[in-house]
Amino acid sequence: MKIKILIAIFIAFLTGCTEEKGTNSNSPLAVDTLSFASDIMPIFEAHCIECHGELWPDGDYDMTSYDMVINSGLHAPNVIPGKPDSSYLIHVISPDDTTGHDGPYPQTTVIEPIYTWIDQGALNN
Numbered sequence: 001m002k003i004k005i006l007i008a009i010f011i012a013f014l015t016g017c018t019e020e021k022g023t024n025s026n027s028p029l030a031v032d033t034l035s036f037a038s039d040i041m042p043i044f045e046a047h048c049i050e051c052h053g054e055l056w057p058d059g060d061y062d063m064t065s066y067d068m069v070i071n072s073g074l075h076a077p078n079v080i081p082g083k084p085d086s087s088y089l090i091h092v093i094s095p096d097d098t099t100g101h102d103g104p105y106p107q108t109t110v111i112e113p114i115y116t117w118i119d120q121g122a123l124n125n
């Protein structure tokens with residue numbers, strides 16, 4: 001019983017963080033259509049491009065443009081529009097990654113917008 005309450009508090013905490021730190025502050029993430037250019041690319045720039053830049057992209061995976069995010073690397077397409085759970089990109093950065101990814105496993109507040117963007121069709125908007 002106590003554990004259930006703790007889990008509920010934890011989920012409420014995560015949700016609260018997402019709303020406060022959401023990349024689009026106008027309204028909650030779940031309702032907004034996220035923008036690749038203004039919501040998602042800044043996340044990649046902050047967390048990924050140091051290793052997945054243009055010149056020497058790790059794993060041949062260049063994340064500097066929409067097309068390259070989807071189509072470069074050895075496991076392209078890395079993003080399946082509308083199917084975040086089948087998208088290699090999400091798999092690689094999630095805590096249950098089985099590829100042994102050399103990069104970080106970002107916090108939920110980072111993964112969640114990327115997950116939502118793919119869920120909304122991975123638009124190039």
Ligand code: HEC
Pocket residue numbers: 044047048049050051052058059060061072073074075076078088089092093099100101102103104106
């Ligand atoms: C510290 C360096 C580093 C960072 C930061 C990093 N990665 Fe990587 N990534 C790697 C390396 C090295 C590989 C290739 C081998 C492996 O899987 O570790 C790779 C491979 C990948 C692949 C598979 C490419 C392929 O087709 O084989 C994906 C997808 C990926 N990274 C996504 C990301 C995302 C998304 C981020 C940001 C949230 C990120 N990485 C941040 C080092 C990094």
